[in-house]
Structures are given as C-alpha cells and as structure tokens.
Amino acid sequence: MAPFDLETTSPNPEEARIVEAYHGYVGGGSDPVDRPPLLVDPGVEVPAEATAIHGYTTEHLREHGMPAEEAIPRIAGAVIAAWNEGIPLVAHNARFDLTVLDRELVRYGQPPLIKWAAGEYGPVIDTLVLSKRLDRWRRRVSPDQGAHALKTCAQVFGIPWRDEDAHGARYDALIAARIAWRMGAIAHMPAEQRPRIQSGRQDERHLFDELATDLPTLFASQRRWAAEQAASYQEWLRSPKAGEKRNADAVISGAWPVEPASAQETQQTAQGAVA
Incomplete structure (x- = not known):
C-alpha cells in the first residue's frame, strides 16, 4: 500500500493549498x-485556524x-508512480486529498491529475x-469527534492513537494504512470469528465480505458506495430530521476519488496562480 496524506490551508478543496505531503510504501x-514528509511553501498566508x-x-x-x-509536480509524480505499479493509494477521505492535488496542479499550470494518470485514476x-x-449508523463520539473521523476509526479497529502526533501528514497516512490493513484482515476471517464493530442492532459482519476481493473490484465498489453515501447525506440534509442543518436545496456530490472541476472553476484556479 502507498499511504498518502496532505495538510492544507483550508478544508475547502477548491481553495486549499498544500503545506505538507506524505507518500510512502508499506x-x-x-x-x-x-x-520524510515534504514541507511546502504555499505562497499564501496560512490562516490561524489551519x-x-x-x-x-x-x-x-x-x-x-x-x-x-516545484513541490506540487513532485507530489503528483509520487502518486502516479504508485498507480503505475498497481499499488493502491491509501488515505482517509481520499476525495479531499486528491481533489486538492488536482486543483493545485492546474493552479500552477500543470495538466489535471486525470491526465497525469493517463485517463484513469489508479487504485485507491x-x-x-x-x-x-x-458501520453506517455509528454515532459521533463527541461534539468534536465525528463518527467516522480518523481517530474514531483507529479506536474502532484497535489501532493505537496519539493526539499529540495527529494532523501530521506522515502520522495520519500511516494510521489510515493500518486501519485499511486491519479491515482487510477482518475481511479474510471466517464470518463467525470477525469482531462485531457495527453500532446497529443487526449483525452486519457479512459486509466485510465485500472487502475480500481484488483491487479493481474494490475500487469500483468504493465509487458506488461513495455515491450512495453522498445521496443519503443529501436526502438527510433536505429532510426535517436535519433540524437546524436542514437545507431543502442541498446538493452533495458523489464523485470519487476526485471531485471534477467545471471549466469555469479550472479557469479561475489557473488565474489565481497568475494573480
């Protein structure tokens, strides 16, 4: 596996700039x-909240x-090198990291990531x-810790976690790889021996069966699941169940592993680099 993570200036992938990147092999x-992680001078002020x-x-x-x-093409080259070898990139919320990388490439006059990948993203x-x-119905751990946050997933799958090391690109990438390995190990256990991690009432250990497959199938399945998850979240946001978060016009994209940019967005991003 090729663990991968970025630290950035913003949670919005359309405007985020990379400040640190990690890519390795395990x-x-x-x-x-x-x-060693690659530190990047983003060329803009880093917000205090970042x-x-x-x-x-x-x-x-x-x-x-x-x-x-200089850094952005080097990061993209490392990603493509893994894909060219058929090695899966492993990340927690890969859509964010790869979308940021895609926008940064265009921002600095490079072809978008899909062209670097010769028209087809590699395994993720x-x-x-x-x-x-x-575990679709897992609840938030606390107001500050989401149900599927990296820390939560580490805790659920028995991966040691250190708060003081978190939010560094190397640490987060390697934790994601360990979680992925543990998921795969469970998937290859006999069903009755698998730990019950689900928070729902039903025994859904059979869902691990979907992970015990080849990389192309798993990659295609994740595309489908990401779209289904986005559609479910959109439906919830539009419903009264969302409470104060309700937005009857909410639109949640299900694109994965990279959010496509519109022609206008691409042009604006490129213009931003010139400015």
Whole structure:
C-alpha cells in the first residue's frame, strides 16, 4: 500500500493549498519506504485556524518549505508512480486529498491529475468510505469527534492513537494504512470469528465480505458506495430530521476519488496562480 496524506490551508478543496505531503510504501512483502514528509511553501498566508490544526505557520513554511510550483509536480509524480505499479493509494477521505492535488496542479499550470494518470485514476483505498460502508449508523463520539473521523476509526479497529502526533501528514497516512490493513484482515476471517464493530442492532459482519476481493473490484465498489453515501447525506440534509442543518436545496456530490472541476472553476484556479 502507498499511504498518502496532505495538510492544507483550508478544508475547502477548491481553495486549499498544500503545506505538507506524505507518500510512502508499506506491506506487500517488501521493505517499507518511509520518506520524510515534504514541507511546502504555499505562497499564501496560512490562516490561524489551519495552523491550530497542523502547527505550520506562514513564516516556518517560507523558511523551510519547498516552493509550491516545484513541490506540487513532485507530489503528483509520487502518486502516479504508485498507480503505475498497481499499488493502491491509501488515505482517509481520499476525495479531499486528491481533489486538492488536482486543483493545485492546474493552479500552477500543470495538466489535471486525470491526465497525469493517463485517463484513469489508479487504485485507491479510502478508509472513510469503507468505514461508512461497514458501520453506517455509528454515532459521533463527541461534539468534536465525528463518527467516522480518523481517530474514531483507529479506536474502532484497535489501532493505537496519539493526539499529540495527529494532523501530521506522515502520522495520519500511516494510521489510515493500518486501519485499511486491519479491515482487510477482518475481511479474510471466517464470518463467525470477525469482531462485531457495527453500532446497529443487526449483525452486519457479512459486509466485510465485500472487502475480500481484488483491487479493481474494490475500487469500483468504493465509487458506488461513495455515491450512495453522498445521496443519503443529501436526502438527510433536505429532510426535517436535519433540524437546524436542514437545507431543502442541498446538493452533495458523489464523485470519487476526485471531485471534477467545471471549466469555469479550472479557469479561475489557473488565474489565481497568475494573480
């Protein structure tokens, strides 16, 4: 597997700039490849709320980060190298990270990620999509910790977690890989030996069967599940059950693993780089 994670300036992938990236290799019977995370000078001010999450200030990144126009193609090249070998990229909420990378490529005058990938994205294992598939009704742990947050998934699947190390690209990427490995290990157990992780009343350990398959099938399944999850969330947002969050006109995209950009958005992103 190729663990992958980005730290950015914003939770909005259309405007987020990369400040740190990690890409490595684990498993498969080979020695792990554990590169140092790549620090990136995003060329813009880092908002205080982003610094509060990952710890990187504008000044630190200007001094220690690689200029974004050099770093972004290097990050994309690492992703494509894994895909060319048929190695799955592993990330928690891969749609965010890969969409950010796609927008950054265009922002700096590079072809979009789909062209780097020769028209077809390579295999991806998204532990967020898988978690929602395996335990749809899991509740939030607390107001600050979501039902399918990386920390929650680590706790559910018995992966040690250290708050002080979280929100670093290397740490988060490797935790996602460990969660993915644990999911796969459970999927290959006899059904009656699998732990019951689901929060619902029914025994849904059979859902792990869907993970015990080849990479192309799993990749296609995640595309379908991501679309179904988005449609379900959209339906909830439009319903009275959403309470104060209700939005009768809510539209949630089900695109995965990259949110496509409209022609206008692509043009605006490119213009932003010039500005």
